[in-house]
Amino acid sequence: MPQPSDIKDPALAALGKERIAWAGREMPVLKLISERFQKEKPLRGIRIAACLHVTSETANLAHTLKAGGAALVLCGSNPLSTQDDVAAALAADGISTHAIKGEDDGTYYKHIMSALDIKPQLTVDDGADLVTTLHTKRTELLPDIIGGTEETTTGVIRLRAMAADGKLKYPLIAVNDAKTKYLFDNRYGTGQSTLDGITRATNILWAGKKVVVAGYGWCGHGVALRARGMGAYVIVAEVEPVRALEAVMDGFAVMPMKEAAKIGDVFITVTGDKHVVSAADFAVMKNGAILANSGHFNVEIDIPALEEMAASKRTVKPFVDEYTLGDGRKVYLLGEGRLINLAAAEGHPAAVMDMSFANQALGLEYLAKNRGRLAAGVYSMPSEIDDNVALLKLRSLGVFIDTLTPEQHKYLSTWQEGT
Amino acid sequence: MPQPSDIKDPALAALGKERIAWAGREMPVLKLISERFQKEKPLRGIRIAACLHVTSETANLAHTLKAGGAALVLCGSNPLSTQDDVAAALAADGISTHAIKGEDDGTYYKHIMSALDIKPQLTVDDGADLVTTLHTKRTELLPDIIGGTEETTTGVIRLRAMAADGKLKYPLIAVNDAKTKYLFDNRYGTGQSTLDGITRATNILWAGKKVVVAGYGWCGHGVALRARGMGAYVIVAEVEPVRALEAVMDGFAVMPMKEAAKIGDVFITVTGDKHVVSAADFAVMKNGAILANSGHFNVEIDIPALEEMAASKRTVKPFVDEYTLGDGRKVYLLGEGRLINLAAAEGHPAAVMDMSFANQALGLEYLAKNRGRLAAGVYSMPSEIDDNVALLKLRSLGVFIDTLTPEQHKYLSTWQEGT
Amino acid sequence: MPQPSDIKDPALAALGKERIAWAGREMPVLKLISERFQKEKPLRGIRIAACLHVTSETANLAHTLKAGGAALVLCGSNPLSTQDDVAAALAADGISTHAIKGEDDGTYYKHIMSALDIKPQLTVDDGADLVTTLHTKRTELLPDIIGGTEETTTGVIRLRAMAADGKLKYPLIAVNDAKTKYLFDNRYGTGQSTLDGITRATNILWAGKKVVVAGYGWCGHGVALRARGMGAYVIVAEVEPVRALEAVMDGFAVMPMKEAAKIGDVFITVTGDKHVVSAADFAVMKNGAILANSGHFNVEIDIPALEEMAASKRTVKPFVDEYTLGDGRKVYLLGEGRLINLAAAEGHPAAVMDMSFANQALGLEYLAKNRGRLAAGVYSMPSEIDDNVALLKLRSLGVFIDTLTPEQHKYLSTWQEGT
Amino acid sequence: MPQPSDIKDPALAALGKERIAWAGREMPVLKLISERFQKEKPLRGIRIAACLHVTSETANLAHTLKAGGAALVLCGSNPLSTQDDVAAALAADGISTHAIKGEDDGTYYKHIMSALDIKPQLTVDDGADLVTTLHTKRTELLPDIIGGTEETTTGVIRLRAMAADGKLKYPLIAVNDAKTKYLFDNRYGTGQSTLDGITRATNILWAGKKVVVAGYGWCGHGVALRARGMGAYVIVAEVEPVRALEAVMDGFAVMPMKEAAKIGDVFITVTGDKHVVSAADFAVMKNGAILANSGHFNVEIDIPALEEMAASKRTVKPFVDEYTLGDGRKVYLLGEGRLINLAAAEGHPAAVMDMSFANQALGLEYLAKNRGRLAAGVYSMPSEIDDNVALLKLRSLGVFIDTLTPEQHKYLSTWQEGT
Secondary structure (H helix, E strand, O other), X not given: OOOXXXXXXXXXXXXXXXXXXXXXXXXXXXXXXXXXXHHHOOOOXXXXXXXXXXXXXXXXXXXXXXXXXXXXXXXXXXXXXXXXXXXXXXXXXXXXXXXXXOOOHHHHHHHHHHHHOOOOOEEEEOOOHHHHHHHHOXXXXXXXXXXXXXXXXXXXXXXXXXXXXXXXXXEEEEHHHOHHHHHHHHHHHHHHHHHXXXXXXXXXXXXOOEEEEEOOOXXXXXXXXXXXXXXXXXXXXXXXXXXXXXXXXXXXXXXXXXXXXXXXXXXXXXXXXXXXXXXXXHOOOOOOEEEEEOOOOOOOEOHHHHHHHEEEEEEEEOOEEEEEEOOOOEEEEEHHHOOHHHHOOOOOOHHHXXXXXXXXXXXXXXXXXXXOOOOOEEEOOXXXXXXXXXXXXXXXXXXXXXXXXXXXXXXXXXXXXXX | OOOOOEOOOHHHHHHHHHHHHHHHHOOHHHHHHHHHHHHHOOOOOOEEEXXXXXXXXXXXXXXXXXXXXOEEEEEOOOOOOOOHHHHHHHHHOOOEEEOOOOOOHHHHHHHHHHHHOOOOOEEEXXXXXXXXXXXXXXXXXXXXXXXXXXXXXXXXXXHHHHHHOOOOOOEEEEHHHOHHHHHHHHHHHHHHHHHHHHHHHHOOOOOOOEEEEXXXXXXXXXXXXXXXHOOOEEEEEOOOHHHHHHHHHOOOEEOOHHHHHHHOOEEEEOOOOOOOEOHHHHOOOOOOEEEEEOOOOOOOEOHHHHHHHEXXXXXXXXXXXXXXXXXXXXXXEEHHHOOHHHHOOOOOOHHHHHHHHHHHHHHHHHHHHOOOOOOOEEEOOOHHHHHHHHHHHHHHOOOOOOOOOHHHHHHHOOOOOOO | OOOOOEOOOHHHHHHHHHHHHHHHHOOHHHHHHHHHHHHHOOOOOOEEEEEOOOOHHHHHHXXXXXXXXXXXXXXOOOOOOOOHHHHHHHHHOOOEEEOOOOOOHHHHHHHHHHHHOOOOOEEEEOOOHHHHHHHHOOHHXXXXXXEEEEOOHHHHHHHHHHHHOOOOOOEEEXXXXXXXXXXXXXXXXXXXXXXXXXXXXHOOOOOOOEEEEEOOOHHHHHHHHHHHHOOOEEEEEOOOHHHHHHHHHOOOEEOXXXXXXXXXXXXXXXXXXXXXXXXXXXXXXXXXXXXXXXXXXXXXXXXXXXXXXXXXXXXXXXXEEEEEEOOXXXXXXXXXXXXXXXXXXXXXXXXXXXXXXXXXXXXXXXXXXXXXXXXXEEEEOOHHHHHHHHHHHHHHOXXXXXXXXXXXXXXXXXXXXXX | OOOOOXXXXXXXXXXXXXXXXXXXXXXXXXXXXHHHHHHHOOOOOXXXXXXXXXXXXXXXXXXXXXXXXXXXXXXXXXXXXXXHHHHXXXXXXOOEEXXXXXXOHHHHHHXXXXXXXXXXXXXEEOOOHHHHHHHXXXXXXXXXXXXXXXXXXXXXXXXXHHXXXXXXXXXXXXXXXXXXXHHHHXXXXXXXXXXXXXXXXXXXXXXXXXXXXXXXXXXXXXXXXXXXXXXXXXXXXXXOHHXXXXXXXXXXXXXXXXXXXXXXXXXXXXXXXXXXEOHHHHOOOOOOEEEEEOOOOOOOEOHXXXXXXXXXXXXXXXXXXXXXXXXXXXXXXXXXHOOHHHHOOOOOOHHHHHHHHHHHHHHHHHXXXXXXXXXXXXXXXXXXXXXXXXXXXXXXXXXXXXXXXXXXXXXXXXXXXXX
């Protein structure tokens, strides 16, 4: 039943295996889960369609699900994020994989369709492209679905919009809303890897650079923190008053994008919304400004507007496109405006994906166990799973913590004891 | 009906007025609300019993409530936190005030009873001592109550415990859970003022000090951040795995208290629980260790155990008690284990109380407007109030932010647009 | 020969003794030196005139010099910095002390003259007022002088100017130039205590405040670092290109004072130069701006210009003078523009003065030992003394470090070993 | 006279040219100098042998020297640091280049000899391999030498050792000692690029990692600062007490390497000395420890000892060698212990090399102008050059700063004005 894989080059498998093993070193929590899954087979015989960035970390998740007894097809969740050697290694290991780095949008959706051909009972998604395809083009598959998981902020926003429209037809766990996901993956993962992607693409010195961060959610917190940690002068643009105020009190400059546009050296978007940097902004940018996106979709920078404004365009080095505007100013768009950490670097470090994917594996186990008991809708991660992931991670780091004494437990549940 | 005030010294009123005016400079949001209240009188004729730290910031809230038309009695929410000059100024301005710095526990509760003598319709609390007194000793007053507000983490924990016991008899708004409260007051307010209190009491150099922070909630985040910001080496002790892991990834040392006890120079508790630093810890501390609490109640450090272990005790300077243990080691307890920022410094800076108290004023207005419509229970702050407070604060700081375009609004509510 | 003391109130002696003992807790290096001096008496019979901030830390130095056998007279080095209780305690202990907090300039210089009446053989200075008085008004004392020490950047600048003019008549050790002095005292000491002074005077929230730091020398580094550490948005004004560039690359905003003047909430001067904030700046400041100086002399803010521009002036709370300008804007000058850490707080923490004063004590011992061997001029601290102070401090903190192996020693002195 | 180039592959020239142009974007100061050199030809007809890391930034320096009229031969200063595409581009542009990434030590020294074949009048060195070769194997060339420059801490240490031995035969300017070099290149350049190299080699998450930094000089400051900025827990090992104390007061853990060895996840050496991490340390490291060097030579980690202790060794991914010790623990050596920022990343960012190489160019101009006037020895950069480089850099960043007023100038040179 699994389709044959559609990958770039099977010869890359050996390299991919090494990189998968290397990532595995930093994924001790997932490894523990994998060992248990191997014994308990909680996903025995279940068909899974997974739409994820095909990276060395994802490969470790795929092996874990397979260890749990699942039949799995994997497709990419972004046309630029596939690591072709990893895809080759997965295919060689018998995990049907459909993803090629740099594939066009047509191929991208063809691969999603191939993944759906497995007639999934569980779905794993990152950005909700697979789930929306399933709900619009492959509705015949819906009756078989037990449930699914969603990895990202963007995807959860889409799923909630679907649920609000009454269009969501099965239960989905918002893995993104697990504390052990968003507090770490979105903040430390996106923070580090976004800067890493920009550094690899440009080799700029961060110290003293004026870095404009659009969005001060958890991803934006991480990007701003790491940019400051590298010596940058950070400017935050936001639409939500509470977050903007938090940025002010964290010592950042806060201003509307149209003001920031005039002074920024580097612009990074992490909002989950579209056209956050737009024509009016390009019009006033300094010569040499660098534009990068680390939000899920490549809509945050208004690339069509930039294309229209540009007198000419050329690729000056890998992942760096130079747009020369009518007045001679040049701006540099990185990675075609796609997730820069996956386009120009290796995505989130394995250590942080360890927790995100531990949540994925345990979320899927939870769905399988609760088959038929959950109505259609968006669900939070059960907090016991969340705490358990954190505890396993601490153990793997050799960190021990306190536990409440009975006296302390009681105190917390008592209201009589006052001043 | 308002009782005559019980304060330390009426002659301090002039000094108190100056300090209230000085605090008012940094409370522009509350000032705007006060000006509106003056016109609209949303609290006209309503009787309020408020149990709060009697500080220059609280005085600005009291004036705001009075401007709104309320009749108000104020008592202290901690025996050590009253600013006697402020109390005198309030009394002189006709706001019945019952609070004396350093009062004993008997007087403390007598003052709460005096506040309740107003037969309140609204209650304002900070730690829930007034609410619990009302529910246990003055139940005859319950029928008149419209609702109340609670300022602190500790108080909200107590109220939720009461609600879980089915003992809570009227609606209470958890002001603490407003983002414009806990993200700012608990973090930046407690962070700065806790260090300030310890500095004023001891004049220690923070750079290079080993500072043990017990609790990595919002207050703990703030204390750890500011201690690091002053050059300290910070150790975090926690019981919750997710928070402990967050502390690890923030670069702090994380370990059980019994390990931290051996190496810390300064210990700061902000957990909301009791006996976080206890006999086993005192037994292994370094000579010269300093102990301070910034949690609501003075139970976080096990002072009775310390008293018992000590061969002798003396006050070496204001707010610094030296305990000499049997083996000759000395440990220093600051401010008798009470909130060190209020005991030895001036509490939270006015700029942060501006938001907390704006929430208080608007929460009370909300309760008055919704009189009779809310069942007994603990309520969150309505998010519009929260956003509004943030927006007013940003304006007062001269910060302008972006707003969503219609296109962006639409994008956020749409799930069809994918890769 | 020591003059009778001239202090504010002998009754404060008991309080002063306690504070001196408390400071002594944090001065383990000076204590070790004191114990050795007690045995070896390296300053036996030598007369010392010391012009220093009369604080609890200075008292520990005074006792150390006395333990070493010296006869000592102490006067204040700033009219506002004397701690009257410490002065009383020193007087009670038989150390002739001439200093009263808030003394006028006439009394200030009278006290310097009293100190010189001891006919000093060694001088200890902080700002070079005693040395310049000696060289201009008491030249008859010069023949007896063995040498002297100078504590501050400002004083060393003045001494070098004297030497360049051929006016300096005896050897002076620039204690300020010891690494264990300026790297710690100027940076961590001034950084922490400057913010502390401003906090005590104003109780402002630092988070989100726009803090303008004039001067990015070691003191400026410290102030900027700590202001950022408290959440402020820091702007640096400088005249030296290398330092300004360092500030840029440290992520700070850098601009001329006349631009900073328009946006700053708090201004802090640490330049060693005069009129760094001047009439043109006051003219454009925001209403409510706060001005503080932490440089040695009260000339960094052009107070005469401010007085002239002000329509009115009043003291709104201790250490806070409100100047109302012609157009109604108010600016607040703290501590009359004198060293704010000494005026409104307790000066540098003892832990950092421990090293500065260890250098003082060892510098004086060095001068006594090398009597007659040093020509007039400004000398650096011998680096062995510097390293020794650092090593003693590390030991007192329980920190152990590596030492070079013979192989490593040899490698460093060899040029033959290459790629 | 220039030898034909010895490079890897001439076909890489086009790629190299693009990268050189890209680096040039961030080197505005060098560009200004290049434009002036083009007009003034201060190096007309002078032969230069330059031993430098052959990177895109170095290529910009080479073009500047050529613009100044010099005849130039370039060889690599480290066997692993050459960017082969840049070497090809230089060769294609007629600059004789002798460097191949991964060359063995024999080829490395053969290339140095080839560079010396130009019979240089000026030398440019990075680590002093060319200068020591010249002084030992090619002494016949010494009479023609006008002078030279040295880029690194390591090289300056070697030159000073030569001078102390009386072996240095011509004047050398320690470019490393220019403030606009070491304060920026060593700190921000090495700091950022060292982490970058390790990230590219390993893709580890820095947040929460225990990072041991050996050496707290300027490079160590930078590495520690950036590691903390990425969320790591930083441990510093040092031999100099003052630096160790500075690390303590900067809030880092400080301990001997043998203690750090037990707990570190990542070890980074930046000491300039040999065998800083040695057999006794490997013996106690955690399984999975990562070892990287960013000091000039590959001697800081005792690789021969590691080779001897290892039961087996294999390359697990590019730049990552896995050593399996007798007891099964694995440690990972990155980039064969050579400068990790050049081995696995692109070396220092162009923005910082801009200043270092501006100093190089101006230092060489200074030597040419002062031909015959300087005795053999190691010279500091003239401070006017240093200030000028800083000022040009600030201008290029659009930053303007204050200048002293005549009154302020006078104040600084006057000692009469006191309290």
